[in-house]
Amino acid sequence: MEILKNISLKNYNTFGIDVKANNFVEVNEYNDLEKLYEDGLLNNILVIGGGSNMLLTSDLDRLVLKLNIKGKSILEKDSNIVIVESFAGEDWPDFVLWTIDNGLFGLENLSKIPGNVGTSPIQNIGAYGVEIKDKFYKLEAFELATGKIKTFYKDDCGFGYRESIFKSVEKGKFIIVKVFFELHRSGDLNIEYGAIETELRKRSIERPTPKDVSNCVIAIRASKLPDPVEIGNSGSFFKNPVINSEQFRLISKKYLDIPFYKLAEDRMKIPAGWLIEKAGWKGKRVGDAGVHDKQALVLVNYGNSSGSEVLDLANNIINDIKNKFEISLEIEVNII
Numbered sequence: 001m002e003i004l005k006n007i008s009l010k011n012y013n014t015f016g017i018d019v020k021a022n023n024f025v026e027v028n029e030y031n032d033l034e035k036l037y038e039d040g041l042l043n044n045i046l047v048i049g050g051g052s053n054m055l056l057t058s059d060l061d062r063l064v065l066k067l068n069i070k071g072k073s074i075l076e077k078d079s080n081i082v083i084v085e086s087f088a089g090e091d092w093p094d095f096v097l098w099t100i101d102n103g104l105f106g107l108e109n110l111s112k113i114p115g116n117v118g119t120s121p122i123q124n125i126g127a128y129g130v131e132i133k134d135k136f137y138k139l140e141a142f143e144l145a146t147g148k149i150k151t152f153y154k155d156d157c158g159f160g161y162r163e164s165i166f167k168s169v170e171k172g173k174f175i176i177v178k179v180f181f182e183l184h185r186s187g188d189l190n191i192e193y194g195a196i197e198t199e200l201r202k203r204s205i206e207r208p209t210p211k212d213v214s215n216c217v218i219a220i221r222a223s224k225l226p227d228p229v230e231i232g233n234s235g236s237f238f239k240n241p242v243i244n245s246e247q248f249r250l251i252s253k254k255y256l257d258i259p260f261y262k263l264a265e266d267r268m269k270i271p272a273g274w275l276i277e278k279a280g281w282k283g284k285r286v287g288d289a290g291v292h293d294k295q296a297l298v299l300v301n302y303g304n305s306s307g308s309e310v311l312d313l314a315n316n317i318i319n320d321i322k323n324k325f326e327i328s329l330e331i332e333v334n335i336i
């Protein structure tokens, strides 16, 4: 393990933002973490997994720790419920395919979400009607203040829509090292959400397997979301706002076509992408920062944008949406 100086992080974040880390280290084994702790180097750090949910806005005068610890296994083999464990540095899309190849049900709708397994609980990643909290069993995290491993079960994690305690009250206090999931050998597939059913019909699949659903999700995602390899981005930049029924009544009087998803009697989720598009931002470009021309929820870096330029654009969008719809958009991506 070697601590490197003045390293560009351009290739370590999917936005492709070129900032420098004064100190940078790749952690490949759990023992490396203990060593760094013993040397007193974990007091002020930034952990990077796949770098697909962060906007870097300035050079970093702290230790940047790229977490690569790998390894995964199936712990319980006999019953229908199967516990699977994975170290944090495993690639999430590969991990999902590995569970499917092992005949397990549960993670297929979460196929192809970029990033690492260790980061998946932090914002309770979700797609196509499933969130990892639905399949989560527990995690083990290295406490930076004590150097000890702490276990968090599902109820300890405060999971919500793109939220957990690791993104709020416990932010920056732990490095998630291992995650355990509760999957099944058989069960129902969740195909009602989004275009999965249509895609299955297109492929003449009547009795889908998890692999079929995964293939459909991968195809739908590829048709909708820009690939960070081609154009820098962090997926959805904003959360979908949740409003109450009175707010919804007022807005829907003005905008008859407003889409919504009813969460509860008094809570409606509105697609942030629709608001941004309706406000005229889709495809707008300011320098090398822009709003994607096919998916307004995604902000992009056309090449040499700085993180602050993307953030300025985001703040202008937030202000405009507030003025036009009286809705406060919240940023989903971690601003660093």
Ligand SMILES: Cc1cc2nc3c(=O)[nH]c(=O)nc-3n(C[C@H](O)[C@H](O)[C@H](O)COP(=O)(O)OP(=O)(O)OC[C@H]3O[C@@H](n4cnc5c(N)ncnc54)[C@H](O)[C@@H]3O)c2cc1C
Residues within 6 Å of the ligand: 014, 046, 047, 048, 049, 050, 051, 052, 053, 054, 067, 088, 113, 114, 115, 116, 117, 118, 119, 120, 122, 123, 124, 125, 126, 127, 174, 175, 176, 177, 225, 226, 227, 228, 233, 234, 235, 236, 334
């Ligand atoms: C094209 C695209 C599509 C996406 N689609 C979705 C989607 O459908 N649903 C969804 O929920 N998200 C989506 N995302 C967001 C992203 O994939 C997820 O948030 C993912 O979990 C981020 O993982 P990462 O390892 O890349 O995180 P990073 O960007 O590396 O880190 C994110 C934050 O977590 C911290 N961190 C990272 N690893 C650890 C650790 N082990 N312990 C403690 N802190 C840590 C970092 O310091 C940072 O603050 C998308 C992103 C892209 C680029």
